[in-house]
Amino acid sequence: MHELSIAMSIVDMAQEEAERRKVHIGAVHLELGALSGVVKEALLFSYKVACDGTPLEGSRLVVKDVPIEVYCPVCKVPRILASMQWFCCPDCGTQTPEVIHGKELVITALELKQ
Ligand SMILES: [Zn+2]
Structure with a gap:
């Protein structure tokens, strides 16, 4: 399963960071x-x-x-798409192949356990 290997690398990264900083992780924040x-x-x-079985067990x-x-070349502004089926500007209908956001898979923050 694709997601499991991603989850395992997230846990690995958070665990390394926790060990380096001598802290316990309560939650991992991710942008998806x-x-x-x-x-x-x-x-x-x-x-x-x-x-399971790691120091992160029980964390969220x-x-x-x-x-x-996407970036609309006609309106010259970024536009949020309502659907990933249609890469067109929701305002003027122009095709918008230039993706600015939406491919993210990044850890943005680690919440420490109190
Ligand atoms: Zn447009």
């Missing part, structure tokens, strides 16, 4: 783009599995969805 190819529910489930994965943002 709509175009990242990762299913959020599957990732949340896989995260629990990946945490907090996922922030990042919508698809």
Whole structure:
């Protein structure tokens, strides 16, 4: 499963950071783009599995969805797409192949356990 290997690398990274800083992680914050190819529910489930038996067991994965943002060459502004089926400006209908956001899969913060 694709999501499990991603979850395992997230846990690995968080664990390394926790060891280096001598802290305990309560939650990992992640930005997940709509175009990242990762299913959020599957990732949340896989995260629990990946945490099992590690110091991160019991920690939470907090996922922030990042919508698809494209650049419209006609309006000359970034536009948020409502659907990933249509890469067209929601305002003027121009095709918008230039993706600015939506491919993210990044850890943005580690929340420490008190
Ligand atoms: Zn436009």
